[in-house]
Amino acid sequence: MTSAAHIEVQALTMAYGRRVIQRALDFTIYRGDIFVIMGGSGCGKSTLLKHMLGLLEPTTGDILYNGVSFTQADEAERGKMRQGWGITYQSGGLFSAMTLGQNVSLPLQLYSDYSTREIEELVAYKLALVGLAGYQAYYPSEISGGMRKRAALARAIALDPEILFFDEPSAGLDPISSRLLDELIVQLQESLGATVVMVTHELPSIFEIATNSVYLDAGSRTMIAYGDPKELREHSEQAIVRQFLTRSISAEGERHE
Amino acid sequence: MNEQQPRFILQEESADELLLSLAGDWLEGADCPPFEGLRRELSGLASSRLTVEGSEVSQWDAILPAFLLQCHDHCVHEGMEVRFRQLPDGVERLLQVATAVPPQKSTDSAGGGPSLLLHPALMLQRFAEGGREHLAFIGETAIALGRLASGRANTRWVDFRNFCYQAGPDAFAIISLVSILVGMILAYLGAVQLRQFGAEIYVADLVVVGMMREMGVLMTAVVMAGRTGAAYAAQLGTMQTNEEIDAITTMGISPMEFLVVPRMLALVLTMPLLTLYANVLGILGGAIVSGGMGITLLQYVKEGQSVLGADHLMVGLVKSVVFGLLIAIAGCRSGINSGRSSAAVGQAATEAVVTAVVYLIVADAAINILCQQLDI
Numbered sequence: 290m291t292s293a294a295h296i297e298v299q300a301l302t303m304a305y306g307r308r309v310i311q312r313a314l315d316f317t318i319y320r321g322d323i324f325v326i327m328g329g330s331g332c333g334k335s336t337l338l339k340h341m342l343g344l345l346e347p348t349t350g351d352i353l354y355n356g357v358s359f360t361q362a363d364e365a366e367r368g369k370m371r372q373g374w375g376i377t378y379q380s381g382g383l384f385s386a387m388t389l390g391q392n393v394s395l396p397l398q399l400y401s402d403y404s405t406r407e408i409e410e411l412v413a414y415k416l417a418l419v420g421l422a423g424y425q426a427y428y429p430s431e432i433s434g435g436m437r438k439r440a441a442l443a444r445a446i447a448l449d450p451e452i453l454f455f456d457e458p459s460a461g462l463d464p465i466s467s468r469l470l471d472e473l474i475v476q477l478q479e480s481l482g483a484t485v486v487m488v489t490h491e492l493p494s495i496f497e498i499a500t501n502s503v504y505l506d507a508g509s510r511t512m513i514a515y516g517d518p519k520e521l522r523e524h525s526e527q528a529i530v531r532q533f534l535t536r537s538i539s540a541e542g543e544r545h546e
Numbered sequence: 547m548n549e550q551q552p553r554f555i556l557q558e559e560s561a562d563e564l565l566l567s568l569a570g571d572w573l574e575g576a577d578c579p580p581f582e583g584l585r586r587e588l589s590g591l592a593s594s595r596l597t598v599e600g601s602e603v604s605q606w607d608a609i610l611p612a613f614l615l616q617c618h619d620h621c622v623h624e625g626m627e628v629r630f631r632q633l634p635d636g637v638e639r640l641l642q643v644a645t646a647v648p649p650q651k652s653t654d655s656a657g658g659g660p661s662l663l664l665h666p667a668l669m670l671q672r673f674a675e676g677g678r679e680h681l682a683f684i685g686e687t688a689i690a691l692g693r694l695a696s697g698r699a700n701t702r703w704v705d706f707r708n709f710c711y712q713a714g715p716d717a718f719a720i721i722s723l724v725s726i727l728v729g730m731i732l733a734y735l736g737a738v739q740l741r742q743f744g745a746e747i748y749v750a751d752l753v754v755v756g757m758m759r760e761m762g763v764l765m766t767a768v769v770m771a772g773r774t775g776a777a778y779a780a781q782l783g784t785m786q787t788n789e790e791i792d793a794i795t796t797m798g799i800s801p802m803e804f805l806v807v808p809r810m811l812a813l814v815l816t817m818p819l820l821t822l823y824a825n826v827l828g829i830l831g832g833a834i835v836s837g838g839m840g841i842t843l844l845q846y847v848k849e850g851q852s853v854l855g856a857d858h859l860m861v862g863l864v865k866s867v868v869f870g871l872l873i874a875i876a877g878c879r880s881g882i883n884s885g886r887s888s889a890a891v892g893q894a895a896t897e898a899v900v901t902a903v904v905y906l907i908v909a910d911a912a913i914n915i916l917c918q919q920l921d922i
Contacts, residue, residue, distance in 0.1 A: 342796050
């Protein structure tokens with residue numbers, strides 16, 4: 290399953306002003322992985338994702354894509370790297386002033402040479418992939434939360450990206466929708482051959498689809514586990530990681546610092 | 547009754563150990579002793595261990611764990627060891643939950659109290675930061691406009707057209723009302739003064755020159771700052787909250803080109819048109835009042851024509867372009883830099899209007915001084 294390193298995070302320290310969120314993050318995401326960033330609430334999962342996307346700048350350390358530093362790249366190079374990414378945000382991040390069709394067609398208009406008619410066909414196809422065929426003319430405010438997440442996914446896969454980022458894809462979804470979304474992610478990953486990076490703390494999702502993971506600890510403010518979550522659940526040296534993955538608490542776990 | 551009074555007793559068990567016994571009904575409205583009293587007593591006694599004992603407590607609600615939590619935090623802060631003994635069922639469990647995560651250090655928090663906000667050094671620092679932010683925004687806008695001119699910008703024509711419609715035709719009603727009334731006000735003001743010299747006829751000059759050079763464009767700009775500037779700030783602020791701006795950035799599109807430039811151009815295009823419209827209506831308003839003062843429409847038009855010059859018109863139009871630019875900058879800057887909450891969006895809208903009005907007045911004064919010096 291694992292092959293070449295796709296994304297490398299090296300000695301990354303993240304801070305808001307003087308408040309350090311996480312330090313000494315060091316891990317590799319391999320091509321074709323479904324990689325989960327997990328940890329308790331407020332440990333900096335979404336912050337890590339924002340650093341990987343270049344929305345926040347690291348205090349120290351580096352992030353490499355295909356061996357090329359993203360942190361040191363200038364805006365133009367970053368733009369080029371980002372064209373190979375598809376991203377869905379926690380709240381979807383759909384443009385509320387545009388219909389779903391316009392949302393999905395925007396990246397195609399910007400970065401491809403398809404004709405207007407081809408773009409229309411592609412948009413219909415991408416929306417159909419996420420089960421939203423025929424919803425082109427709807428605005429994001431007119432559809433349900435689950436549909437919005439799927440529409441965001443359709444926009445993320447518009448350009449057949451090689452990396453897909455998800456920020457809490459199944460947060461706020463009912464168990465069935467969340468399961469369907471997981472299956473969709475796996476299917477897309479397999480058909481696109483993409484690397485998937487997701488932030489989540491939904492245990493069913495983690496065990497169902499993740500092939501590799503990192504655990505960020507809020508107390509010690511660094512990563513304390515790295516590996517396949519199914520392995521970590523049984524064999525992690527860190528009690529807190531085993532508790533997280535088995536949803537249990539103990540006196541030791543409550544006061545882990 | 548007195549038996550049930552909530553109370554605590556602090557005793558010295560041994561040289562190094564304190565015993566705090568709680569008793570009574572710790573209920574809402576039962577006049578529970580404040581923690582401050584205990585803090586003072588504790589500070590007076592040097593000890594390394596505190597045992598809290600609660601066997602005498604009969605009834606309790608949330609007040610009791612709240613009191614004990616303060617007690618716990620105080621002891622942790624002072625480096626004392628604290629133990630709980632014979633507390634009512636549930637209280638100990640609640641305390642465990644409440645103390646599972648250590649409290650956030652207050653020094654980490656970014657916001658200070660109101661007294662800190664008024665500190666001169668901090669105010670100066672904020673002012674400097676604000677100035678830098680403004681400059682950065684203006685610089686980025688200039689770069690985006692440069693890219694637009696060279697045809698490389700991701701600006702959508704459709705957006706520009708929609709914003710023109712929102713800023714232009716949609717604003718007709720309010721601009722009409724305001725400019726007719728401003729024309730009338732100018733005419734009244736002039737008529738009362740000029741009548742003293744029997745020079746009512748010059749009301750026409752006053753209204754025409756006043757509207758074209760000053761009042762037409764300024765009132766239009768103030769209305770547009772409140773209407774469109776605030777709308778821009780709220781739109782962009784909501785997009786920030788909704789992670790739409792993140793999505794745009796990571797799609798490799800510059801938010802400046804995609805969001806700010808079409809809004810700015812729309813306002814720069816519609817402002818001169820609205821100003822022309824406001825001028826016409828203002829002069830019409832002046833004519834209505836003059837009619838009431840015994841000046842016939844023909845006299846008014848003839849007198850007005852004599853001062854109607856291209857220079858007055860141009861001063862007004864140049865101002866309108868500058869004002870349009872300033873309103874768009876104030877609105878978009880507040881929106882883009884808005885925080886990610888509903889309160890922050892409201893604050894951004896307020897800030898947009900306030901900054902825009904300040905910009906307008908300062909720019910207006912500057913342009914007037916310039917015109918005076920250049921004899922325009």
